Amino acid sequence: MTTIAVLGAGKIGEALLSGLLSGGRQPEDLLFTERYEERAAELTKHYGVRAVDVPTAAAEADVLVVAVKPQDIDPVLDELAPVVNERNLIVSLCAGLPTSLYERKLPDSIPVVRVMPNTPMLVGQAMSVISAGRHAQPQHLALVEELLSTVGEVIRVPESQQDAVTALSGSGPAYFFYLVEAMIDAGILLGLPRNVAEKLIIQSAVGAAAMLAETGEHPVTLREAVTSPAGTTIMAIRELERHGVRAALLAAIEAARDRSQELGKAHEA
Ligand SMILES: NC(=O)C1=CN([C@@H]2O[C@H](COP(=O)(O)OP(=O)(O)OC[C@H]3O[C@@H](n4cnc5c(N)ncnc54)[C@H](O)[C@@H]3O)[C@@H](O)[C@H]2O)C=CC1
Numbered sequence: 001m002t003t004i005a006v007l008g009a010g011k012i013g014e015a016l017l018s019g020l021l022s023g024g025r026q027p028e029d030l031l032f033t034e035r036y037e038e039r040a041a042e043l044t045k046h047y048g049v050r051a052v053d054v055p056t057a058a059a060e061a062d063v064l065v066v067a068v069k070p071q072d073i074d075p076v077l078d079e080l081a082p083v084v085n086e087r088n089l090i091v092s093l094c095a096g097l098p099t100s101l102y103e104r105k106l107p108d109s110i111p112v113v114r115v116m117p118n119t120p121m122l123v124g125q126a127m128s129v130i131s132a133g134r135h136a137q138p139q140h141l142a143l144v145e146e147l148l149s150t151v152g153e154v155i156r157v158p159e160s161q162q163d164a165v166t167a168l169s170g171s172g173p174a175y176f177f178y179l180v181e182a183m184i185d186a187g188i189l190l191g192l193p194r195n196v197a198e199k200l201i202i203q204s205a206v207g208a209a210a211m212l213a214e215t216g217e218h219p220v221t222l223r224e225a226v227t228s229p230a231g232t233t234i235m236a237i238r239e240l241e242r243h244g245v246r247a248a249l250l251a252a253i254e255a256a257r258d259r260s261q262e263l264g265k266a267h268e269a
């Protein structure tokens, strides 16, 4: 069985550990590193997974999944460089960081796969997008695909598309949560009790997502089916258009893409 070590067990690191366990992996096939001892102890207690240091992770694991903030990558690379070995595959979940950064800092020919996951991994509904670095072979991509398919959907793209992917699906759940939050506020504005507003909006979001996923219909067709002539929905859509919501989304996602590019540039040689 492949042993996987997660380096940095924060939100995404924990989501991955938890998802892999739910997908049938055993706690003894998983390891993690974590700079905060208290956090490490809490995770070991909850999941039964062992906290280790980087040399132990490199010696015992086949796959080293880097899940620290992009700003925290330098000390991790410094720790990894002397201990990675030909058995290790590096999988980077870090927004913006190119595979070339790892290839430059780590010994020759270590394979690297860049992944942009998202937090619905916690409930087995991740969108993970993977790209091969220079030394990653088809079997490395296949292994990462197999691991991540236990926690959601996986697709492959060229690495040049990863900053755009990060802006769309990496950050994407946050946009939906923001929309849900604003719609619940609208319910409060209209005088509904908060628990009723929450129930209405969350179930509408779940229902709309299921229709998108299950019917194969285009979102425009699904929206048209809700929009009656001179009805209520078109009055709302007119306000959304008047307030430039579509343009705001285009600008917001472009800003997220730009930030991903910046995070990568901050680590250029
Ligand atoms: N949160 C999200 O929705 C997504 C995050 N990502 C990427 O995943 C990575 C992690 O993000 P989050 O989990 O949100 O951050 P986080 O801050 O929740 O987790 C990072 C963890 O790494 C630990 N850490 C930092 N330096 C360390 C070191 N040298 N050794 C051991 N542990 C160390 C921190 O204590 C923390 O627990 C980032 O690079 C981010 O770009 C990717 C997709 C989605």
Ligand SMILES: O=C(O)[C@@H]1CCC=N1
Pocket: 095, 166, 170, 171
């Ligand atoms: O906000 C961030 O930088 C991370 C990367 C994608 C989602 N969260």
